[in-house]
Amino acid sequence: MSQSSQPAPVLDAGHVAFMTSGVSINVAARDAHNIPTLTRALGCRVSADRCTVTIFVAVPDAARLLDNLRINGAIAVVFSQPSTHHTIQLKGADARVVAREPDDPALFENFIVALAADLAHYGWMDSYVRTMLSHDDENIVGVAFTPYAAFNQTPGPAAGAPLASTGTP
Amino acid sequence: MTLTIDSIRDCFDGAIPGLIATCSADGVPNVSYVSEVHYMDSEHLALTFQFFSKTRENVLANPFVTVMLLQPHTAAKFRIALRYLRTETEGPLFERMKAKLAGIASHSGMSGVFVLRGADVYRVLSLERVPGRTLPPPPSAINMLSALRACTQGLANAADLDQLIDQTLTSLERHCDVHHSMLLMFDEPGKRLYTVASRGYEVSGVGSEIAMGDGIVGVCARERTPIRLTHTTSDYVYGRAIRESAAQAGFADRLETEIPFPGLAAPGSQLAVPLTLGSRLLGVLFAESPEEMRFGYDDEDLLAALAAQLSMAIHILQSSPDVHEERAAPLPRRAPAGGPAIPIRYYPADHSIFIGENYLIKGVAGAIFWKLVRDYEREGRTEFSNRELRLDPSIRLPDIADNLEARLILLTRRLAERSSDLGIEKTGRGRFRLRVAGAVKPVEIAGNVR
Incomplete structure (x- = not known):
């Protein structure tokens, strides 16, 4: 793929900071009959050029999601900060399973710590959040995709609008 | 499983x-x-x-x-x-x-x-x-089925509506860990609900009224469906809003006849279930708690099952005929007048009653009281029967849903709270006595203005 065919990133640095700050992440895919499925993710990484987003899911929980992605690559990912309700959704059409990197387990742990801290605003116990996100590191796989669209999904009048710039290049 | x-x-x-x-x-x-x-x-x-x-x-x-x-x-x-x-x-x-x-x-x-x-x-x-790890579920504080069984056994032992109502709220407290509750009956012609009993409040609020569709109780009544709130919300709060809407409607001069609704100032959870017989509404059973998320689906089921039993018990009591007494009651004597006569004002416009300066009650219960007081004043009578009240044209009981028993309970409880000189005592099935400490001075005041 030549450099010129690469689409301009739909995300700016502010969006990336939000997505990787330990917010709640959930992923949807669909099968050949357009029946959707969904799974909770355990963290996110964004490439330096902001064109590739990688989220992490655990098998066997995500088995059906991964089957769907392998067949058609259609993916939707929602990122939401419980304490502020700030929510964005990304769409991709080229999702594929990717190899893990050596420092990924640290990323998972940082993700859980940050999300637990945010959910503590609602009085959620750390033990509850850790149980909700419990996983075996060995069973986590990465799913990478190129977001082709991004939407604001924070509840309110602007929900559903294309994601506005955060003003951070 | x-x-x-x-x-x-x-x-x-x-x-x-x-x-x-x-x-x-x-x-x-x-x-x-x-x-x-x-x-x-x-x-x-x-x-x-x-x-x-x-x-x-x-x-x-x-x-x-x-x-x-x-x-x-x-x-x-x-x-x-x-x-x-x-x-x-x-x-x-x-x-x-x-x-x-x-x-x-x-x-x-x-x-x-x-x-x-x-x-x-x-x-x-x-x-x-x-798939994934889970935490052990917390032990449940109450076995809902055994609580329901204990509650329904309590209802079965009630001999009249008065006992039935009290038994219901007592059972909720004793068996269901519900410490703030009310029972409201439906005034079908007036399209309102009136409180006949409560538990757990500083003032009983007996006689307080709620319009159909107003707040959690009013919506429950209008839709004939349980309504459950798991968190406090101003959308369903009672009290000042009712008063303000009455004032705005130009009835500010009538506010003295509003009995405040007794609910918690800051409820965390609320649950209202309708008492129904088929499509007919009898009333609403209401429970609340300062704790958020206090009532779940199981609590709703428990109260709904209890409400069904209660509705049937009310229906059976209302369907049983009054005792046809042979008018053998001894001719009562006028009670000796001690101090000054008790001034009682009656406003026929809404059947409201004031004892001295104290508002007592209005509506059907007010009309009943006025008849009793007039009979006492004219004939010295203190013994009465439910049957004669049903037949009395001056009271005009709504004949579709004859809630005479409930009105008498309301009147009895209001008298107990508001007057030490006057009271109603049950003397047998379908009979009661007006207790009067001295002479009365009833005055009927025409017109709307008090």
């Missing part, structure tokens, strides 16, 4: 928002939060339709969706495949979800943002538990 929707009802209590995945007709998936997933029955759930969103658009184009929910306490996750059936924009389901959503919105700082446009009804296609 097979996993069923009924076995995970705590997931639908709105404590934790769910997620919904949908897919457009051209195959683009979408994932979104859903504020409220409501349990209807073992095969149907309802989701809130709040915004004209991509989710909404997708559901209308492709009815197959997947919902993921987290269980409070255990952190177990469930995926439920659903098929969209229809949207309801009014009626019992809509009102139940609207009330719950108002509580959720208030709790999550989303009041004014979360507005229910419709209740989307779905059929459950499949349910699966997502």
